[in-house]
Amino acid sequence: xxxxxxxxxxxxxxxxxxxxxxxxxxxxxxxxxxxxxxxxxxxxxxxxxxxxxxxxxxxxxxxxxxxxxxxxxxxxxxxxxxxxxxxxxxxxxxxxxxxxxxxxxxxxxxxxxxxxxxxxxxxxxxxx
Amino acid sequence: xxxxxxxxxxxxxxxxxxxxxxxxxxxxxxxxxxxxxxxxxxxxxxxxxxxxxxxxxxxxxxxxxxxxxxxxxxxxxxxxxxxxxxxxxxxxxxxxxxxxxxxxxxxxxxxxxxxxxxxxxxxxxxxxxxxxxxxxxxxxxxxxxxxxxxxxxxxxxxxxxxxxxxxxxxxxxxxxxxxxxxxxxxxxxxxxxxxxxxxxxxxxxxxxxxxxxxxxxxxxxxxxxxxxxxxxxxx
Numbered sequence: 001x002x003x004x005x006x007x008x009x010x011x012x013x014x015x016x017x018x019x020x021x022x023x024x025x026x027x028x029x030x031x032x033x034x035x036x037x038x039x040x041x042x043x044x045x046x047x048x049x050x051x052x053x054x055x056x057x058x059x060x061x062x063x064x065x066x067x068x069x070x071x072x073x074x075x076x077x078x079x080x081x082x083x084x085x086x087x088x089x090x091x092x093x094x095x096x097x098x099x100x101x102x103x104x105x106x107x108x109x110x111x112x113x114x115x116x117x118x119x120x121x122x123x124x125x126x127x128x
Numbered sequence: 129x130x131x132x133x134x135x136x137x138x139x140x141x142x143x144x145x146x147x148x149x150x151x152x153x154x155x156x157x158x159x160x161x162x163x164x165x166x167x168x169x170x171x172x173x174x175x176x177x178x179x180x181x182x183x184x185x186x187x188x189x190x191x192x193x194x195x196x197x198x199x200x201x202x203x204x205x206x207x208x209x210x211x212x213x214x215x216x217x218x219x220x221x222x223x224x225x226x227x228x229x230x231x232x233x234x235x236x237x238x239x240x241x242x243x244x245x246x247x248x249x250x251x252x253x254x255x256x257x258x259x260x261x262x263x264x265x266x267x268x269x270x271x272x273x274x275x276x277x278x279x280x281x282x283x284x285x286x287x288x289x290x291x292x293x294x295x296x297x298x299x300x301x302x303x304x305x306x307x308x309x310x311x312x313x314x315x316x317x318x319x320x321x322x323x324x325x326x327x328x329x330x331x332x333x334x335x336x337x338x339x340x341x342x343x344x345x346x347x348x349x350x351x352x353x354x355x356x357x358x359x360x361x362x363x
Contacts, residue, residue: 024198031201041346043262045200046339052204057211070202073195074331077321078164079146080196083189084260085168085282087275089175090182094276101245102280105253109236110284110314113257114292117228117337118301118310124220125303 013068020069023061027052131187138188145170162290164318200259200317203335210332217305224306225337228313229344232257233352241360248273250362254353255345256280259316262342266349281316288315289322304329312337 031048034040040047055061073080088095095102149163149170175185207214214221233254240253251272255263260281267277292311301307304327311319312334323334356362 021198024201027204028197028201032197041262041265042339042343043197043200043259043265045197046259046262046342048197048201049204049207049335049339052201053208053211056205056208063205063208066202066205070205073199073202074206074324076146077196077199077317077324078167079143080193080199081164081282081285081318081321082142082146082167082171083186083193084196084278085164085286086171086175086185086189087182088168088279088282089172091276091279094273095279098245098249101240101243101249102253102276104243105236105240105245106256106280106284107287108239109232109253109257110288111295112235113228113232114288114295114310114314115299116231117224117313118296118299118306120227121217121220121224121306121309122301122303124223125217125306 016064016068017072020066023066024052024069024073027055134184135188135191138185139191141174142167142171142189142192145174159290159294162286162322164321165286165290168286196260196317200335200338203320203332203338206328206332207336210329213305213329214333214336221305221309221333221336221340224309225313225340226344226348228310229257229341229348230352232314232341233345233349234356237353237356241356241362247357247362249276250357251353252276253280254349256284257314257316258342258345259338262346266346270350270353282318285315285318288319292319292322293326305333308333309337313341316341 027048028045031046031051032044035042035044035047052061056063145167146163149166152166153161153163175182236253236256237250240250245253251270252267254270254272255266255277258281260278263277263281264274267274288311292315296307296310301310307326308323308330311323311330316338320331320334320338324331
């Protein structure tokens, strides 16, 4: 199967993904540095996200440099949450003792935010 | 077993669980079969059965979760692609997010207080609506237990991804920007992973909501929590 795909095509694809990954990593660390230096309450990744959008907007970074790597990471974002999610097992003891307020606060808070933001935003958009 | 080999094994098992859970979800499309929920449950059961503790698993696991940072950065691409659409609704979004942040902190904190949670638990509950690194930072500042906050953040996210779309349908949310904004602010990155499935507008607004919600909550949570603790005289 691999024999039929020209090595040049595979090479170009690998190169594009490697380049995209390096650009994303550069913005990630730049975002971390900005967040730390300015004592921002926002994590570096979010700062990096805004910086990347700005760099694309002002054509500092051409979109085709990052598209492939970004699509790959965004498409598999759920995979990245699995290890911290498994970390829940460390707190089973505390959760067993205080499960009612913890679970209730989580459920109530989540639903409240979801409804308030969704309904308010749609209402304001319709009002124009 | 060698450290590198154990880490490689943890990564391989995690990826395998993820791929299997995705196939299961693609086959049945039931919200309870959310791939993240299924994979996490399967891995916890597996680790318990094999008698492996979390710290050992996480030597490989953290090589996967490391990429969460660059993945959030990658959301800058859809954010850029949808910039005009988002800019037209920028003011409404700021208002919605600030309202959502206040409601999130107040409702979560009040629920915990009224159900008699100890002070440390109350303080850990307050920032649960935002992405893990921000939430843990806020919990630390408040004097809560950051790891408990992380647990709450992730379970809120999974709950949002599983139940969110149905709730938004019941609330008759048809605007794609409102849909994405609600998922991102209530269920941060995990909600965003689900929003991406829905479409590019939903994914981009959801990604933006993570940042805005994090910022609003980091600023608003400490004073709101201080006032609530005082009103209900929690010690």
